[in-house]
C-alpha cells in the first residue's frame with residue numbers, strides 16, 4: 001500500500017496514537033465492545049476518546065499547527081469527522097458535533113477505515129471552499145484509491161429525523177450503496193432515517209460535495225441526532241448506531257471487494273418516501289418478487305392467484321412432496337406457473353374452487369392471502385385485540401385474519417377496517433412477506449432470509 005503521510009502529518013499521526021485509555025482497551029473488536037456493553041462499562045471506554053476533542057472547551061488540542069488528525073487504514077473507505085471540535089464559520093464560533101470524533105476513531109479501529117477528523121480549532125472544513133483539511137482528504141483519497149467517503153455530523157435532538165443521509169440529491173453516491181446504508185440502520189431498529197431531508201450537502205464547501213464533485217469518489221454525509229450520538233443519554237441507542245456504522249462500512253467494503261454491486265433496485269415508482277419501500281426492497285433482494293419492468297414495480301397493481309402462488313412458494317422455499325401432476329382442469333402442465341401451483345396445492349396452502357378449477361388468472365383477495373399465510377403458521381391463537389369492524393366472526397377467513405393480525409403480519413386500514421374481499425396489491429404482499437419472514441425468524445432459527453439476519 002502506498003503511503004500517504006507526508007512528514008508534517010507524521011508528527012501529528014504519532015501524537016494522536018496514545019489515547020488516554022488503559023491497556024485493557026488497547027484491542028478494540030466487537031467482542032470486547034459487546035462485553036463492555038453487557039457489563040455496563042461501555043461509557044467508561046468511550047469517554048477517554050472524547051477527551052481529546054472536549055479538552056479546552058471542545059477546541060481540542062490548541063497547541064498545534066495542524067488542527068486535524070489522520071490515521072492510515074487498511075480498507076479503501078475514509079471516515080471523516082470535520083466537526084469533532086469547535087470551528088469558525090464566517091467569524092462565528094460554531095459548536096462541535098460532539099462524539100463524532102469518538103465514533104469515527106472507534107470505527108477506524110473496528111473496521112480499518114482511514115480516518116480524518118478535526119482535533120483542534122480552525123475554519124470550518126465543511127464550509128470553506130479549500131483549506132488544509134480538504135487538501136489532506138484529497139491526498140488520502142488519491143493515494144489510497146479510496147472508494148467511499150463517509151462524513152459524520154451531528155444534528156440537534158429536536159429535528160424530525162434520527163439520521164439524515166446527505167447525497168446532494170442523489171449525486172454523491174450510487175443508489176445501491178445508499179439503499180444498503182439506509183436499510184442497515186432501519187433493520188437495526190433506527191427509525192426516521194431520511195435522505196436529503198434537511199442536510200443534502202449541496203452547498204459548495206461541504207466534504208461530501210468536494211469528495212464527489214472534485215475528487216470523483218462516492219460520498220455520503222450523515223447527520224446523526226444527538227439521541228443516537230451521545231452515549232451519556234442512552235447507551236443502547238449509541239451502541240446500535242455504532243454497530244450499524246460498523247456493519248455499513250463492512251458491507252461497503254464487501255461491495256468493493258466483490259467489484260460487483262448487488263443488482264440495483266431501480267424502480268421509479270418506488271421512491272424512498274413510499275410507505276412500502278423497505279418491504280419491496282426486502283422481497284426484491286430476496287428474489288421473491290421482481291419488477292414488472294426494469295424501472296417499474298407497480299406497487300398498487302393487483303396480483304393474480306398464479307402470481308401469488310409463485311411468490312409464496314419461492315418465499316417459503318417449498319419443494320414438491322411427490323411427482324407433479326395436473327390437479328386443476330384450467331392449469332395444464334404447460335402453464336407457466338404449473339409447478340408452483342401444484343407445489344402449493346401439495347402443501348395444502350392453496351386450493352381450487354369447488355368446480356375443480358383453480359382460476360389462475362383471477363385476482364387474489366386479502367382474505368385469501370391471509371388464509372394462505374395462516375396455514376403455514378402452526379400457532380393459530382387469535383388476536384386479543386378487537387376484531388376489525390367489518391370482519392364478522394362468522395366469516396370463513398375470520399380465524400386466519402385474526403391470527404395474522406396478532407402477529408403483525410397483516411394490517412387493517414386506519415379506520416380499523418380490513419376489507420377482506422378487496423384485492424391484494426403488490427406492495428401489500430411485499431409488506432406481508434417481510435413481516436412473515438420476521439415472524440418466522442422469531443419463532444425458530446431460520447436463516448433463509450437475506451439481509452435481515
Ligand SMILES: [Zn+2]
Nearest residue numbers: 083097153154
Ligand atoms: Zn457538522
